[in-house]
Amino acid sequence: MKKLIAILLATLGLAGAAHASSGGIEWDKFPKDKMSDMAALQNGAKLFVNYCLNCHSAAYMRYNRMRDIGLSETDIKNNLLFAADKVGETMKVSLDAKDAKAFFGANPPDLTVIARSRADGAKGSGADYLYTYMRNFYRDDTKATGWNNLAFPSVAMPHVMWELQGQRVAKFEEVADPHDHEKKTHVFAGYQQVTPGTLNERQYDEAVADLVAYLQWMGEPAQAQRFQLGVIVLIFLGCLTVFAWRLNASYWKDVK
Numbered sequence: 001m002k003k004l005i006a007i008l009l010a011t012l013g014l015a016g017a018a019h020a021s022s023g024g025i026e027w028d029k030f031p032k033d034k035m036s037d038m039a040a041l042q043n044g045a046k047l048f049v050n051y052c053l054n055c056h057s058a059a060y061m062r063y064n065r066m067r068d069i070g071l072s073e074t075d076i077k078n079n080l081l082f083a084a085d086k087v088g089e090t091m092k093v094s095l096d097a098k099d100a101k102a103f104f105g106a107n108p109p110d111l112t113v114i115a116r117s118r119a120d121g122a123k124g125s126g127a128d129y130l131y132t133y134m135r136n137f138y139r140d141d142t143k144a145t146g147w148n149n150l151a152f153p154s155v156a157m158p159h160v161m162w163e164l165q166g167q168r169v170a171k172f173e174e175v176a177d178p179h180d181h182e183k184k185t186h187v188f189a190g191y192q193q194v195t196p197g198t199l200n201e202r203q204y205d206e207a208v209a210d211l212v213a214y215l216q217w218m219g220e221p222a223q224a225q226r227f228q229l230g231v232i233v234l235i236f237l238g239c240l241t242v243f244a245w246r247l248n249a250s251y252w253k254d255v256k
Contacts, residue, residue, distance in 0.1 A: 025151055027120075028135070030127035034213035036224070041069040044214025047207060049080045051160045052111060055100065058091035060112040061218050068221055069214075104156050115212070116219040127216045134208045137162065138170040138191060150188060165204045166197030 034040045045066055048058075063076050064087040071080075076087050083093055100107045118126035133151040137159035140148035145158040150170065159165070168191045177183040199207060217223070 025132070025136075027124040027128040027132045027151075030125065030131040030212055030216075031209050032127075034209050035216060037213070038070045040210040040213050041217055042071060043207070044210040044212070044217075045069065045071070045080060047161075047211040048111075048214050048218075049082060051211075053083055053091060053093060054160075055093065055095055055104075055108045056111045057093045058112045058218060059110050061091050061221075063087045063089060063091060065221055069217065106156065108157070111215060111218070113219045115216040126219075127212050130212045130215060131208060134161070134211065135165075135205060137165070139167050139194065140170075161204075161207075162197070164197050164199045164207060167194045168192060169194055 034044075063081060063084060064073065066076055066080070067073070073087050081087060083091070095108075097107045115126040115130060118129040120129065123129070129151070133149060136150035137147055138150065139146065142148075143154065145156065147155075147157075147159045147162075148170070149155045149157075149159075171189045171192055172186040173189045174184045175187050177185050197204060220226075
């Protein structure tokens with residue numbers, strides 16, 4: 001329990017840093033229909049295991065829980081079980097915390113509840129943030145990793161999915177500060193593609209949406225069942241109210 005609380009606090013702390021560094025960028029809306037698309041969730045799980053689980057763990061999620069998104073144990077063993085021996089194990093990484101801190105400057109946060117921790121009431125949900133973040137990497141030779149991110153400037157994380165998106169650079173325009181015309185400020189003016197990726201822009205956005213859908217699902221795997229149970233309970237209470245109302249009327253009909 002203490003370890004879980006420590007990880008949650010660290011994740012929330014990193015979320016606050018991300019919000020503070022986002023520089024007022026508007027978050028794009030995550031396509032919520034992905035949450036009910038089993039194929040999207042399965043593809044998101046594949047992307048997570050191949051691109052995220054190398055450095056980030058999901059220490060409070062077990063591989064066999066992915067049966068809830070339509071994967072069999074055989075599917076999990078053959079296609080997703082790279083960092084563990086049994087499907088009942090949690091999604092941990094072999095990267096040592098001390099080595100991670102030496103390599104990246106900080107131990108990469110656990111991603112079990114990353115989508116829930118990134119929510120900002122003023123800007124959007126955690127899924128909105130992650131969807132924006134993963135689509136705004138660009139080449140920046142001034143950074144140690146060679147990458148920067150418009151949603152999280154000077155982020156320490158490199159662009160792990162660059163082969164899918166390709167390499168691009170950000171273009172900025174120098175404009176006068178609206179509050180002080182003697183000062184100049186740099187305003188983002190778009191991206192310029194340098195090398196193509198294996199996916200086009202639409203396909204990459206779809207892949208990111210699948211990944212974010214899986215991260216959102218992983219934060220609360222029982223969310224769909226909870227919503228379904230809530231609907232059933234409301235219907236039951238509605239029917240019970242009708243019966244109680246009619247029963248009450250029957251009991252009191254002869255009372256003057």
